[in-house]
Amino acid sequence: MGIAILDHDKATVAILAEIIDEMGQTPYPFTDKDKFLGAISPTAHRAAVIAEDFADVIEGTKQVYQSIEILAMGTSGHDRCIQAGATGYLKKPFPAGDFRQALQALLLGPGSRPQSGNGSFIAADRSMQKIMEILRKVAPTQASVLIQGESGTGKEVIARYIHQHSKRAGGPYVGINLAAIPDTLLESELFGYEKGAFTGAYATRIGKFELADKGTILLDEITEISIGLQAKLLRVLQEKQIDRVGAKSSLHVDFRVIATTNRNIEQEIRDGNFRSDLYFRLNVIPIKVPPLQSRQNDILPLAAHFISKVAAREGMPEKALSPQAKDAFLSYSWPGNVRELENVIERSMILTDGPEITLDSVELGMGGSHETALGQPAVGTTIHEMEKNLICSTLQSVDGNRTRAASLLGISIRTLRNKLNEYAGKGQISDR
Ligand SMILES: Nc1ncnc2c1ncn2[C@@H]1O[C@H](COP(=O)(O)OP(=O)(O)OP(=O)(O)O)[C@@H](O)[C@H]1O
Ligand SMILES: [Mg+2]
Structure with a gap:
């Protein structure tokens, strides 16, 4: 795997190539943007070093290949480059040692790879590209993000991406799954406790918010906490102050919050299970991750x-x-x-x-x-019902393309058409 370099200045490219070579990596030098774009590929390049004048190249590369980490360099374009998708930025002129270190950090972490151990984040579908566009703008800011989506759609991967592409990337990333911890323990998990606060509190314990100081806290499955704890959480988010259980005074903590849920949170609010003020506090940037099927x-x-x-x-x-x-x-x-x-x-x-x-x-x-x-059909489902469901979901999954649906179902297009006409005639499906 190699590292691509793009800069107008031939001498800079040559020097960086030499350092990369010394680091045991293969350099791919470019001074021409189009040649760079024609060559860059995630199978050949693990990372790219790009000058700030090419912010558009940074953005384009990240858009197509999330797995390629980008180190930007220049004199004044830090924010622009990070926003375009660069993971790091080096201010020119820089000593070779700094460059080596920055590149090393990019290749090895900390936190440069998702916890699951798989480095890349695949976003080829248009819907995900749109999400990536939002993420690139949002990640470098301090804004709270609420990620909604069905189980397994990649909410945690997105949360980690935001942290890694934020100015807090060098700070801690602390996750807590609120569904996994009983409510009675949650408060001390989140806020910590002082020694002697309750029976069994033999030593002071630091909570997740404190651990996330100067970094990001992921509140996973936020809809699972009690109304009482929601009130406390709201206060913490508003004031950035936490009270350890049993503490006499508050502590200031500097964190950014990302929350996720796989429930319909708006419905939870209507049902009175979730506080709307907490929702508004968290939902500054809403991200809705579509199910894989779509x-x-x-x-x-x-x-x-x-x-x-x-x-x-x-x-x-x-x-x-x-x-x-x-x-x-x-x-x-x-x-x-x-x-x-x-x-x-x-x-x-x-x-x-x-x-x-x-x-x-x-x-x-x-x-x-x-x-x-298609979901295990319940006993009592008729063959006719099952057939209809199968036909409808197959059609849906191929965007209504009848030729493909018929081929997947192993029936002729004529049979498919007849069946659909039959369902429509009986009013069993609305449009055909
Ligand atoms: N876009 C993606 N590219 C690469 N891997 C992905 C992507 N989305 C999800 N994954 C992988 O799929 C698995 C599930 O993702 P993740 O844990 O982020 O889902 P989730 O939405 O948080 O699910 P849950 O609601 O059940 O917690 C993980 O192993 C993750 O690495
Ligand atoms: Mg998750």
Whole structure:
């Protein structure tokens, strides 16, 4: 893997190439923007060093290849470059040592890779590209972000991305899953406690907010906390002051908050389960991550990404998806979203012999059969109902393309048309 360099100045490029070479990495020097754009690729380049005059190149590269880390350099364009997607910025002129250090940090962390251990964030679908555009603007700011999306859509990956591309990237990133901790313990987990605050408090304990000082706190599954704790949380967010349980005075803490939920939070507010003032405080920047099924253009790139990841981890060759397996992936409903896709790929990579992952070796749906893909039908469902549901969801998954739906269903287009006419005639589907 190599490191691409782009600067107008030939001498600068040559010097940086030499340092990169000394670091045991392969340099790819460029002074021409178009040549750079024509060559850059995530399979050849792990990172790129780009001069600030090329903020548009930084942005374009990040847009297409999230996995390529970018170190920008220049005299006055720090904010512009970070906003465009650079992870770091070096002010010229800089000593070789600083450059080495910055590049090393970029390649190794801290926090330069998501906790899950997979470096890249795939966003090929238009809907995700739009989210990336927002993230690039929002990440460098101090704004609170509320990420909503079904389970497994990548909310934590997004939260980490925001932290890594913020000015707090060098500070701590502290996550807490609010659904996993009983309410009685949550307050001391979040705010800490003083020695002797209650029976069993033998020593002072630092809470998550304090740990996140100068960094980012991720409040995962925010809708799961009690109304009482919501009030306390609101105060903390407003005043940036925390009270350890049993403490006599407050402490100032400097944190940025990101919250996630896989529930419909607006509905939770209407039902009286979530405070609207807390919602407004958190929801400065709302990000709604679409389910995988509606991100058709992400499915195959994500599959390829997970294939490489498993191959690298297990030291096995990468495998290709057969055309039928690809079709099945594109039409499947992915109720478990990206997490499910990751599991399916991992299973098929391990269980398939030979260089190709065929449809036979792919098991979609938790139980491994195709019917669970559509949700296990309840006893009492008629064959007619099941057939109708299958036809409708297949059509939906291919954006209404009847030719593809018929081919996936293994029926003729004429049969498909007749069935749809029949349902429409009985008023069972609204439009056809
Ligand atoms: N865009 C993406 N690119 C690469 N990997 C991804 C992407 N989105 C999700 N993943 C991977 O899918 C898995 C699930 O993602 P994540 O944990 O972020 O989901 P989540 O929305 O937080 O789910 P939950 O609501 O269940 O907590 C992780 O292993 C993550 O690395
Ligand atoms: Mg999560």
